[in-house]
Amino acid sequence: MSNRGAFVPSDYGSFRFVGIEVDEASGAIDFSYELAGADAATLPFAERIMLALPDDGRNAEWTAARDILPLLGAVLGLSYYKAAAPPRYEIAVDGLTDAGAIFLREALRHGLAEFAYRAGLPALLETEVVVTGARGEARASADLPVERLHRPLAPVGGGKDSVVTVESLRLAGLDVTQFSVKPNAIMRRVAEAAELPFIAADRRIDPALLELNGRGALNGHVPVTAMNSLIAVAQARLLSLGPVVMSNENSAAEPTMVWNGEPVNHQWSKSLDAELLLAAAIEAQTGERGGYFSLLRPFTELKIAGKFAATDRYDHAIVSCNRAFRLSGAEPGWCGECAKCQFVFLVLSPFMSRERLVGIIGTDMFETPALVDGFASLLGIDAHKPFECVGEEAESTVAMSLAARSAEWGQSAVVRAMVERAPELLDGDPALEASLFSDREAPTIPAIYSSARNVLGARS
Known part of the structure; x- marks a missing residue:
């Protein structure tokens, strides 16, 4: 200081x-x-x-x-x-x-x-x-x-x-x-x-x-x-x-x-x-x-996750962990603990095998009981969602429900704990799921870009 x-x-x-x-x-x-x-x-x-x-x-x-x-x-x-x-x-x-x-x-x-x-x-x-x-005078467009x-x-x-x-x-x-x-x-x-x-x-x-920050x-x-x-x-x-x-x-x-x-x-x-x-x-x-x-304005994070799952050329490269972006080093990776890591793991889980998703993140976050409260906050259970770039509480709820009803993730420790807190996750909500995979309001953009929105895979 x-x-x-x-x-x-x-x-x-x-x-x-x-x-x-x-x-x-x-x-x-x-x-x-x-x-x-x-x-x-x-x-x-x-x-x-x-x-x-x-x-x-x-x-x-x-x-x-x-x-x-x-x-x-x-x-x-x-x-x-x-x-x-x-x-x-x-x-x-x-x-x-x-x-x-x-x-x-x-x-x-x-x-x-x-x-x-x-x-x-x-x-x-x-x-x-x-x-x-x-x-400045507004230009004629x-x-x-x-x-x-x-x-x-x-x-x-x-x-x-x-x-x-x-x-x-x-x-x-x-x-x-x-x-x-x-x-x-x-x-x-x-x-x-x-x-x-x-x-x-x-x-x-x-x-x-x-320097000023250090002085108050x-x-x-x-x-x-x-x-x-x-x-x-x-x-x-x-x-x-x-x-x-x-x-x-x-x-x-x-x-x-x-x-x-x-x-x-x-x-x-x-x-x-x-x-x-x-x-x-x-x-x-x-x-x-x-x-x-x-380009992604009409889409929820859940739909974007499905689109990302359609290509695997970036699996070794992406990192959506804010802690990693604050750390130095030649090969920064996922921390596997923060709210952003939790959200990305959750929202990708309906579209990926355990082997692929754990390979991307580096750890099985659904088998880490210490993260249960963090996942609960993403769903808006007992807390508002974190001050992070994470999706809607509804999206997290649907993603957790899909995980709970899947053979791949249903018996994971975190998923079972979430079902204990919210048993309705096992029932699902077809109307909510349909709305989250439907396109939403977006401004008009040039036609070639509107077409580009739908060339990569969506929900499988």
Whole structure:
């Protein structure tokens, strides 16, 4: 910890996004921010994004990329804003459209709701967003050019969902480029398994923020998916690629809990509401329709699990364990204990043999009695579901019911314990099961992508 004095968040009354600097030769974009207070020294922050430049002799399309930078910088600023969570967030740079400002307000209110809940800061949800820079004019919209439409950029995160997206796009005959922000060993391993082009951007958070955290700054969950989405849009536009095709599922819309009448959703920036707001903001900033959407939006996690089971080329590569992503090492794997590991094991169990699933995860989680309470929380038994990227309680309930009624898993220790707590699991619920394997509401997307949604296997 620093020897400097304690940081007092209440000393700061405003946060400002004050600058964007681009180095076209290196691909570096620097965003500048500051915390200000009446009786406290102004604290500056600087974040750098490094985009990948063309490696085939083509010119980088910086004019196209610059369109999205005011919105990208505003959303990245939430990482620094939260250090003090002051009542005012000011956009002092030029070029943010009204739709961009609306997205920022919603990202602050809903994307930081979990942070506000954990920090006990209900007033944060009413933070004033003020645009003092010159407003950007919303562009007249046009569809993506055909030559770019067939060249999607698909962010990969190392887990089953982005695998389903990449494989679906491949099978549909599209020219897929995979993408990650600051990729770790897991992401690179999954990208290599796909045997498709892969590019990466770098994100360098100001070390001053980390130092401030050690002195008492507020800290917690931010809408990382929204941040990475906008970095991907900037990257796609720089390289003249097509739409950014995400892997956010319908289940992400379910709140983790309700706090003072306010829904708190750990996955808000993966939700349908966030997708619609962000797509509208991107269209206003760039003048292009269809530049951002999720291929998996109509699907529940349960249906996506069935699609993943239809391909085995990634079994050795994927890891959907958040603990693994926080650890260093060349070959990080599943911890086999956390809520994310439990959910993935559970949701894949209806579609895989014990041998295959244990081979992927590395342990038989259904034979670990210490995990019974964790599995129960996924079903909403005696607790709300965890603050993790896990599916709906209904999905977990159906997956456990399918396991309980199967010869493969029915006699496992955890499954038997769950049946003791909820005997109705043995009865099943055909109507609920049918609804979870049916497509749900999703925005209209280009026809070729709509077709791509259904080329990879679903429920067996």
